[in-house]
Every structure is written in structure tokens, then in C-alpha cells.
Amino acid sequence: MKKFILLVMVLCTLMVQAQQELQYTQNQFNSNLEINPAYAGANDNASASLRYRNQWSGFEGSPNTLSFNAESKVINKVLALGVTVISDKLGITNSTSADLSLASHVRVTDRGTLSVGIKAGFCMLNSDFSKLENIDPTDPLYVTDKLTIPYLGLGTLYYTNKFYIGFSIPRMLSFENAAPLTRIIKPHFFLYGGYRVTVDENIELRPALLVKYVTAAPVEADIAMDIWYQRKFGLGVSYRTGDAFTFAVKGRFGMLAFGYSYDMTTSSLRHFNSGSHEIFLGYQFGKKGTPDRNQNNRYF
Numbered sequence: 001m002k003k004f005i006l007l008v009m010v011l012c013t014l015m016v017q018a019q020q021e022l023q024y025t026q027n028q029f030n031s032n033l034e035i036n037p038a039y040a041g042a043n044d045n046a047s048a049s050l051r052y053r054n055q056w057s058g059f060e061g062s063p064n065t066l067s068f069n070a071e072s073k074v075i076n077k078v079l080a081l082g083v084t085v086i087s088d089k090l091g092i093t094n095s096t097s098a099d100l101s102l103a104s105h106v107r108v109t110d111r112g113t114l115s116v117g118i119k120a121g122f123c124m125l126n127s128d129f130s131k132l133e134n135i136d137p138t139d140p141l142y143v144t145d146k147l148t149i150p151y152l153g154l155g156t157l158y159y160t161n162k163f164y165i166g167f168s169i170p171r172m173l174s175f176e177n178a179a180p181l182t183r184i185i186k187p188h189f190f191l192y193g194g195y196r197v198t199v200d201e202n203i204e205l206r207p208a209l210l211v212k213y214v215t216a217a218p219v220e221a222d223i224a225m226d227i228w229y230q231r232k233f234g235l236g237v238s239y240r241t242g243d244a245f246t247f248a249v250k251g252r253f254g255m256l257a258f259g260y261s262y263d264m265t266t267s268s269l270r271h272f273n274s275g276s277h278e279i280f281l282g283y284q285f286g287k288k289g290t291p292d293r294n295q296n297n298r299y300f
Contacts, residue, residue, distance in 0.1 A: 021170060021188045022065055022088060024053060025238065025246045025261040025278050027210050027222055033069045033082045035190050036155035036168035037101035037117030041080020045286035046072030049257075056265070056273035063090045071101070072285075079104055084121070092132065097123040099153070111160045119153040119170065123185065149185055150175045165193035189213045204228045218242065226250070236261070243267050244276070257282040 021035065032039040048070040056062035071082035082101035088094070099121020108114045125147045155168030167190065174185035194208035206226040213219050224238035226248075236248035240263075248261035263276035 021190075021212070021214075022053075022063075022067070022086065023055070023240075024051070025222075025240075025263055025276070026051075026236075026248060026250075026259045026280050027192065027208065027224065032166065032192075033071055033101060034067065034084050034086070035170050036157060036166050037082065037119035037153060037170075038103050038115040038155040038157040038166065038168065040071040040082030040101045040103040040117055041073040041077075041105055042103075042115060042157065042159060043071070043284065045284050046070070047282060047284045049280065049282035051278065051280045053276065053278040055263075055276040056269060057275055057277060059269075059273040062273065063088065065089075073105075077105070082117075082119075084119075093125060093127045095123060095125050097121060099151075108158075109160075113159055115157040115159075117155050117157075119155075120150070121153075122148055122150045124148045125184070147184070151185060155190075162196040163194070165191075167191050186214055202230050204231065206234075255284045255286065257284075 024034075049068070051065075051067045051069075053065045054062070055064070065086065065088045067084065067086040069082070069084050071080060073080045080103045082103070083098075084101070085096075085098045087096050099119045101117055101119040103115050103117035105113050105115045127145045151171040151174040153168065153170040153172050155166065155170070157164065157166040159165075169187050169189055171185050172187050174183065176183050176185065190210065190212055192208070192210040194206060197205040197207070199205060204227070206228065208222075208224045208226075210222040210224075211219060212221070219241075220243070221241045222238055223241075224236060224246075226234050226236040228234040228250075232252050234248075234250035236246075236250065238246045238248075240246065244263040244265050244267070246261055246263045248259060250259040251257070257280075259278075259280035261278045263278075264270075265273060265275060
């Protein structure tokens with residue numbers, strides 16, 4: 001038990017000091033609204049999605065995440081709104097975050113659109129320190145078991161029918177009553193992009209790259225490749241540097257989309273878990289026969 005608590009505390013410390021933003025595998029097939037407010041309104045019609053991730057399955061206290069995203073254009077296909085709600089559990093800590101995104105889309109070339117977005121929200125942390133052993137209850141670290149932190153984020157996205165590239169800082173500013181070195185939320189930087197390669201009338205390749213950086217942590221990259229058949233069924237593989245190889249199955253049925261992925265851990269944590277699982281469900285609102293999103297960046 002003590003070894004488990006020690007390991008969880010080490011993992012929590014590493015996450016606080018290093019990568020804090022939630023980690024997902026299906027970055028080509030989800031609502032990037034979570035990391036980039038400029039994504040709101042990038043679809044022709046309003047959309048909503050649910051995603052569940054069980055990371056490091058079989059390891060007690062491992063991260064479990066449930067997220068909801070919804071977005072839609074609201075004014076003349078130029079302004080858009082998005083909503084994100086996330087529930088996450090790691091060890092002794094439960095966190096809930098919610099934010100609202102506002103984005104503006106402007107056609108800058110014959111084929112390309114530039115979107116700029118801002119998001120505002122808050123994160124609520126609740127830690128059960130009673131599950132820890134051998135701690136000093138007078139230590140200031142354990143005095144506050146509940147904390148609410150407001151934050152602001154920015155992002156930009158450029159997309160065409162075949163290409164997209166985005167840059168974002170989803171929690172650029174956090175309003176904490178703490179010194180810079182002891183802040184819980186640190187700015188994370190995301191640079192990502194993808195391209196659609198048409199092989200023939202049935203087969204498409206969709207390579208993508210997502211790069212993440214935060215101060216005091218190594219740069220991490222997700223290198224992915226999807227192959228789609230008739231834009232209805234997809235298989236994907238990817239590699240997350242220093243962490244995992246991943247495999248995914250994806251599909252679209254009318255307005256409904258789904259995805260399942262499995263991460264095979266390659267780091268030293270592979271000895272303590274049986275991999276990670278992620279399930280995605282999405283729905284696009286709109287009438288049948290209207291232009292679908294196969295000309296849109298969501299499915300890159």
C-alpha cells in the first residue's frame with residue numbers, strides 16, 4: 001500500500017510539474033475544442049461528442065477521464081460557440097473543469113479559412129488526503145483539499161478541404177493566489193496539423209502530427225496515420241514519443257461517428273498496467289443530404 005501511495009504521489013507530482021493537460025489518443029477523430037477554442041464552428045453543422053479514457057488499465061489509482069464537447073456556428077457562419085466539460089480522476093484527486101469558447105472564422109484565401117478563438121473556464125480540484133499515510137497534517141500542502149482555479153486560453157486554426165494546422169495555449173492564464181513556482185496550472189503549448197491524401201476513389205490516407213510542450217518537461221509528439229475506406233471505416237496507428245504505440249478503429253454511420261483505440265505502453269510503466277483504452281462517440285446535427293464533414297478538418 002505504501003509503495004502504491006508513493007508511486008501515485010510521484011506520478012501526481014510529475015503531472016503537476018510536467019504535462020497537466022489531459023492526454024488522448026484519437027487526436028485526429030475528436031473535438032479538438034478541448035485544446036483549441038478556435039475549433040468551435042469549424043464544422044458545417046453543430047456537433048456534440050462524448051469521450052471516455054481509461055489510462056494505464058489495471059493500475060490502481062490510474063487516470064479515468066470523461067469529457068463532453070459541443071460546438072456550433074451562431075452568427076452568419078462567422079462567429080461560433082463551444083462548450084467543454086471534463087471529469088477526471090487520478091489517485092486521490094478528482095477534478096472537474098468547464099469552459100466556454102468563442103471563435104471567429106474568416107475566409108482568407110479561395111480555399112482556406114482562418115479561425116481565432118478564446119476560452120474562459122474554471123477547474124475544481126478535490127483531494128482526499130485521508131487516503132495518504134505518514135503525512136504531516138500541519139504542512140500547508142495538505143491544508144486545502146478543495147480548490148477552484150479560473151483560467152483563460154487562446155488558439156488559432158487554419159484549414160482547407162485537405163489541410164489544417166493549429167496552435168493553442170488552452171490555459172494560457174490561470175488566476176491562482178500562489179507564487180509562480182508553486183502554481184498548479186502551467187501554460188501548455190500545442191502545435192498540430194494534418195493532411196488528406198487521396199489514393200483512389202475508395203482509399204484515403206490521413207497523416208497527422210501533434211506536438212506538446214510545457215516548461216520543465218520534454219517535448220512530446222504524437223505521430224499518427226489513418227487509412228480510411230470510402231470515408232466510412234478507418235484504421236489508425238500512432239506513436240507517442242517516450243510513451244506508447246497506439247491502434248485505433250473508427251467509423252461513420254450517417255450523422256453518427258465512433259472510435260476505439262488501445263495504447264500499448266512502452267515506458268517503464270508497462271510493467272504495472274495492461275495499456276490504455278479510449279472510446280469516442282460523436283453526432284453531427286443537421287438534415288440528411290446536407291454537406292457532411294468529409295470536407296472538414298474534424299475527420300483528419
